[in-house]
Amino acid sequence: MIIVMAPQSTEEHIEAVVERLEQLGYEHHISRGVQHTIIGAIGAPEGEKEMLAEQLSVLPGVDNVVPILKPYKMISREHNPRPATVFIGDAAIGGGHLGVIAGPCSVESREQMIQTGTAVKAAGACALRGGAYKPRTSPYSFQGLGPEGLEYLAAARETTGLPLVTEVMDVRQVERVAEVADCMQIGARNMQNYDLLKEAGASGKPVMLKRGFAATVGEWLTATEYIASSGCLDIILCERGIRTFETTTRFTMDIGGMVAARRETYLPIVADPSHATGLSSLVPAVALAAVAAGADGLLIEVHPRPDQALSDGPQSLTPAAFADLMKRIRRVAEAVGVEV
Amino acid sequence: MIIVMAPQSTEEHIEAVVERLEQLGYEHHISRGVQHTIIGAIGAPEGEKEMLAEQLSVLPGVDNVVPILKPYKMISREHNPRPATVFIGDAAIGGGHLGVIAGPCSVESREQMIQTGTAVKAAGACALRGGAYKPRTSPYSFQGLGPEGLEYLAAARETTGLPLVTEVMDVRQVERVAEVADCMQIGARNMQNYDLLKEAGASGKPVMLKRGFAATVGEWLTATEYIASSGCLDIILCERGIRTFETTTRFTMDIGGMVAARRETYLPIVADPSHATGLSSLVPAVALAAVAAGADGLLIEVHPRPDQALSDGPQSLTPAAFADLMKRIRRVAEAVGVEV
């Protein structure tokens, strides 16, 4: 941590900062310049004390406090430089394995799940997605089938053999969802629902954490640390687009942020071009972009009849369009040296 | 709802749209132009069916679907044109009453709460705030005192007579928080934690819903509808800044959005200049701005020793600075004709 003193700060101000640093357990070095004095605080103490550093910015004469250490640890490449492979059932994601997870936004019926699962498996998907619990912007929209939806998911796994990814929205659902899901998804709206992160991290199942659509890369990685510190390191991150001023697309796929995040963490990161664009016509190009940029996998919405989907129809591919996309994904994956 | 057909759409495309509209229960009118045909769909059906309108955008030949009806109803001025007054204990917010809710970010000790409550009451605050449960970006930061914090809040109410506003983060806390709080706050990070909205709305206590920092005004109002449709109309909205590219301030206070929201809903809206700016030096000017723009109240962080606060010190006012601000608030409130 670096404390930048204001030009008009006095010796007393500097002494007060030094005293506080000593209380907090830091060592310090003072650099006195013509305009600014800089105090470098090193040997940061563990845990909560480190977080109290923001108190220093309130002391008189302090212009600015610049943190040096990152707020995440267990999930950092400094902690573990080797890219991890996370398994959803028997499907490998990361470490050179590109996994494509596909399926409808919402679970609507047993037939829909079996039909979609069969189609996406034939095309090369490694896992089936579908939501039984749905976070919907409006209370008047379809809210998901709940436990019945979980049952249909299980039926589709039984028929197709594909492992399941499904969302959990509420701490009270964690136990039930963990019984069925091979990987529990936490959605963008819940990225900072910290109790949910902790419960999911303690559930014993792999967790996929979507980036909040207004979360910085740093906040996303720090939220991931909640899951890791609850005992789970089988974590997959998912970039699904951020909110920007651009409204041509539903969200803005942050390709550069995804690449930056992959340099910070050893955990696999997948991309969700369906939510990032909101338009099925843009999904294929953005999916290929993510693969070329090094994504460890993709999350793609597929529905047998997008024009009758109870949610997210406009961004869902038909099974035929998905099969075509898988062929193109394989070519790009090969060009960048990963295995689908 | 208006369906704009693409220039190259055919009669068959138009017929398919009309057929679907009839299935969904809409009436329609077709306007045929040189370049575009427009289909107006009116007499919208209730509830879920209306939400299926997005399916129409997937039909062949459809360029665009423009919704007309707003997704919120119970909280709308069309539903009830008179501004509501909501009571937190005996403190009136809205309907010409400006209520200032003040207190620390986190409950840290019994003494801190009693000392702060006494000071803000003397200065003119109408309610005391303080968090027992804290949503913190990092798992290594102070996470709040929990039930012990609720106890200190209750003690401060007993001593000062001020009603309490405190945050609830997890559905499992709702019952316990409702026993103590005079108003339950749902924070920005949880604005779309729909299960929490429903439980809070069913708790029997007034609810203050902060705007998510990446939520549009429309999404904020629609999330409010979750609370209303759970049986609670004693709702206060709180604008606390949105996330933008500007980093000089922690968030960007959306004064225009607050004014626009007040024109849409009859519910009172308060402003939180502490979170919106993140810097105590900017809080007074932004607080006055909110009052001049018509806010029904303010939420202001006050801490006896900002340099020792366990959270949000940099944006907390001292009791003396708060007392000075209250004098200025009274002058501006008088200028715009509201009562503090």
Add this chain to the structure above:
Amino acid sequence: MIIVMAPQSTEEHIEAVVERLEQLGYEHHISRGVQHTIIGAIGAPEGEKEMLAEQLSVLPGVDNVVPILKPYKMISREHNPRPATVFIGDAAIGGGHLGVIAGPCSVESREQMIQTGTAVKAAGACALRGGAYKPRTSPYSFQGLGPEGLEYLAAARETTGLPLVTEVMDVRQVERVAEVADCMQIGARNMQNYDLLKEAGASGKPVMLKRGFAATVGEWLTATEYIASSGCLDIILCERGIRTFETTTRFTMDIGGMVAARRETYLPIVADPSHATGLSSLVPAVALAAVAAGADGLLIEVHPRPDQALSDGPQSLTPAAFADLMKRIRRVAEAVGVEV
């Protein structure tokens, strides 16, 4: 400037940084921590060399370079702590004087300008605005009357006595506009049109610089430095809303950014609620907010017939609505201790 070395950096890396700092004329102090070594570089050289600091971030072993000095100087409060008053003709802006500049978006006719000028003067405006040269998003929109428009502006000044503020868009217009205008406005789209800033700064007339709608406060102040370093210190800054994800309003008035900018510069800052909101129904509340927050003036669009305006009708007040607003502005100005 602070150079943060990466955890795995070597002695050679540190030496290379030190060598480069010496070449650039900096003094340095090294603080060695367990995880990070920090190099404080002080005694920064003048001008261009200082800007080369970013080169240091490219050196091997360097994690991050944190600048300390601000990129603006002449316009900074460190340079001159006393708030300046800038005169547009005989109208004072800043230093406790609130100036309201009003008029139509575009100059459309002699009559329109005289009629509007007469009305806004009667209501209490201190200067008349109106564009002869218009930057329009579409080449098919009305592009302004050009020299003829300048003539109508001059006629309105002659009749009403109000000094004029008008926009300059192109370096080739500067001379001609300077002959007529009492203050030259540079619009948001041209905030980083550096040649225009330099020419306007050398024209001998006061300059009003609008904030680019995607410019940070720091970039806005740094652009202002271009004008100052061209010889002009009669500069007024104008906050007119930034672009964010929110589309309820045309832009987002950045009240907190305006307040932060006023703490950095001694130059007056006015607010433009018309462009910030884009909706005449929101203009009054946001105008009052800006006054309460300490704005040194306002820029408000007024048109005799908003429904026939050739540009910006939806955000223009009628003369009657403007007169009503002026009364409310006076009350809030008095409450915060400034003179209209």
Add this chain to the structure above:
Amino acid sequence: MIIVMAPQSTEEHIEAVVERLEQLGYEHHISRGVQHTIIGAIGAPEGEKEMLAEQLSVLPGVDNVVPILKPYKMISREHNPRPATVFIGDAAIGGGHLGVIAGPCSVESREQMIQTGTAVKAAGACALRGGAYKPRTSPYSFQGLGPEGLEYLAAARETTGLPLVTEVMDVRQVERVAEVADCMQIGARNMQNYDLLKEAGASGKPVMLKRGFAATVGEWLTATEYIASSGCLDIILCERGIRTFETTTRFTMDIGGMVAARRETYLPIVADPSHATGLSSLVPAVALAAVAAGADGLLIEVHPRPDQALSDGPQSLTPAAFADLMKRIRRVAEAVGVEV
């Protein structure tokens, strides 16, 4: 255009709208619903009159005006469905040809340009970039060599045979730059400098228009229309990242926006991963993403010594890193069926 009347609008309000539509030359159809009446206006007149439609939103009883027609015409795929190939000298961009334009941010010396040009040509670049006129955020930064820089560019072309892309910032430079450049670049900060667009469009040289970093796709395409309507259809668009809340990268590459723009216009679109990310470590992955998503070319900053670059060193590749990237680009280009 669709006019949505407010629920409380009267017959007189509707008649007034209809009357105005007739004055403007539109035909109309009225759809009366239970809550809303909708007026469809079709047969839009040409040019300026169409732009006056916003006046309608000011009429009493009007809730909202929804435009249907796009504000760009000449550059639209509706105008010309076949993808265009634009030539920079003899280098083809678009229509299945992927062109990589490389070189330093600023022209610094004759040797630097010749050395860089030779290196990027050997690696497979089709054109050389370099700025003689530089738009710099600070007036104290290096501002470019001006005419001397143009001379060095010409020398590099003579030696290497590579055609030149260089930026024009000021209308007074257009003639001189057009003498040397094979393609004139208009930078992001000048995207809405309309006089510059018109002059560049009339210069007889191809123009590359960078997207403003706060411009929507629609505004970018509409700005392009200024160039087209000045007589130039040899236009290349360049996506170079937009400004968002994320600061890990300098800007946010908008892959989805680029794909959406390619569906709207037949003109080629290239991507600039150097400016979009600001970090050389992220450039390769984002460059590959752009190619996979269908970009018609790339703009990549290459400098022989990034640690001594007078501008943009942190985002510049070394010639060796560029040569390595070109190999990877070729593999991805082949996978998506375009020719480098």
